[in-house]
Amino acid sequence: MKPLKEFTIPFVGLKIGKHHFEYKIEQAFFEHFEYEEFNNVKIQVDVELEKKTTLLELHFKTSGYVNINCDLTNEPFNQTIKNEFDLVVKFGEEYNDENIDILIVPHGTYEINIQQYIYELIVLAVPIKRVHPGIEDGTLNSEILEKLEELSPKLKENKDTNEEIDPRWNTLKKLLTDK
Template sequence: MNVDMKLLKEYTIPFVGLKLGKHHFDYQIDKKFFEHFEYDEFNDVNVKAELLFEKKTTFLELHFKIKGDVNVNCDVSNEPYNQKVKGTFDLVVKFGEEYNDEHLDVLIIPHGEYEINVSQYIYELIVLSVPAKRVHPGVEDGTLESEMLKKLEELSPKAEENKTQSEEIDPRWNTLKKLLTDK
């Protein structure tokens, strides 16, 4: 993934200049943010990301919180809808010999680093907050009218069952059924 960090510099926090203690950062995330990550699953994005950045003497604590919605296409009907997303993520940043992000919630950055870019964490938190199966609320409560749903309904096994039951049964089958029950 080739993310242009220059375009995401507003997500770079120069922590070396921050006093010890808590600092708040608020970000309004839109579709453009995801274009930097070449991620195009969302039609539209309106998410507020809050970061509580706590600078301690030997490490940093980052508490991310997101809330908002992303416009996605329903997996069943392919109709676009707004999917609510919310989530939290805590990250501890420590200093070490070399950069290491192998652990999910611990990042080690080299001594002497003076800034950290948080865009990747916000990106992942939003993407992971979207349910694996995206279902339009109108599909769940039966209010969505769509060509795709009508087609699915026609092709569903239930519709086939109803069709066969309503068609008249060929009288020859009745004779055969009789043979089976007359044993």
């Protein structure tokens, strides 16, 4: 996959200290990754890069929303996204990204591309079970939701205490009360 130029940070010319970068993530970003789970995206990503003499520290902070479909009703809704992530970039003999929080790049590297980290940060912030907020508070009117209510098993509201109980259960209940 070809890296997007706007997510490449040339850190070699930066002074030692903190530097801020802002990115606006929209649907085109996820189309580049061929990720089709989102209907629409509007996310602000703030990256704080702290350059030190021997390493780089990156702090990612995302906020915004993604428009996704509900798992129960397939109705689209805006899911709020907030997430943070810290990454340490060290210099070594060869490229190594086996550790989640530490990236090792070869000596002589002068820039770093952060698009993959932003992509993963946003995708992992979306809940596994996507439920429309209207389902929880009862404000969503949907044909699918009505059909689910109609087909759901009904609980017996009027329990008759005179129901016939298997006598074996009565014997077992005595074990609980015989102390």
